[in-house]
Amino acid sequence: MRAATTVVRQKDLIDVLLEQHALIEELFQLVETSRGKAKKEAFTELAALLQAHEEAEAEIVHPLAAATIDAGIEVTQERLEEEAEAKELLAQLIKSGPGSAAFDDDFQQLRASVLEHAVHEERYEFKHLRASQPPETLVELADKFLKRQKRLAATA
Ligand SMILES: [Fe+2]
Ligand SMILES: [Fe+2]
DSSP: OOOOOOOOOOOOHHHHHHHHHHHHHHHHHHHHHOOHHHHHHHHHHHHHHHHHHHHHIIIIIHHHHHHHSTTHHHHHHHHHHHHHHHHHHHHHHHHHOTTSTTHHHHHHHHHHHHHHHHHHHIIIIIHHHHHHSOHHHHHHHHHHHHHHHHHHHHHO
C-alpha cells in the first residue's frame, strides 16, 4: 500500500506575523483579566513581545511592503506612525507599571491602538505581500524575522 503523501506548507512570514498578532491579543486579554503578580508577569511578557514584534516589522516587513505593494510608501508610513504612537504609550505604561492609578486607562488606549494597527497591517500589507511575494521568499523571511527577534530579545 502506498503511503499517503501530504504536502505540508512551511510556515512563512505572514503565518508568523498573524500568530504573533493573535498572541498579542491574547496577552492583552490576560493582562486585563489578571491581578497582582500575574498581571505584572503578563504585562512584562506582552511588552517584550510587542517591542520585538514592532521592531522586527519596522526592519523587515515595512521596507518590503514599501518597495513592493501599490502605494507602499504611503501605506507603510501610516503603519510606522501607528507604531510610534504605540511605542510611546507602551513606554509610559512600563514607567507607571501595573498597579498604578493611571495604568488601566492607558492600557485600554494601548490595546485599542495596537489592535487597530494590527488590523491595518493585515489588510493593507500582509494580504498584498502574500499575493506578491514568491512562497519561498516568504518562508526565508519567516526565519529572518524570528532570528532578528531573538537577537533583539538578547540585547534587550
Ligand atoms: Fe506593527
Ligand atoms: Fe504587526
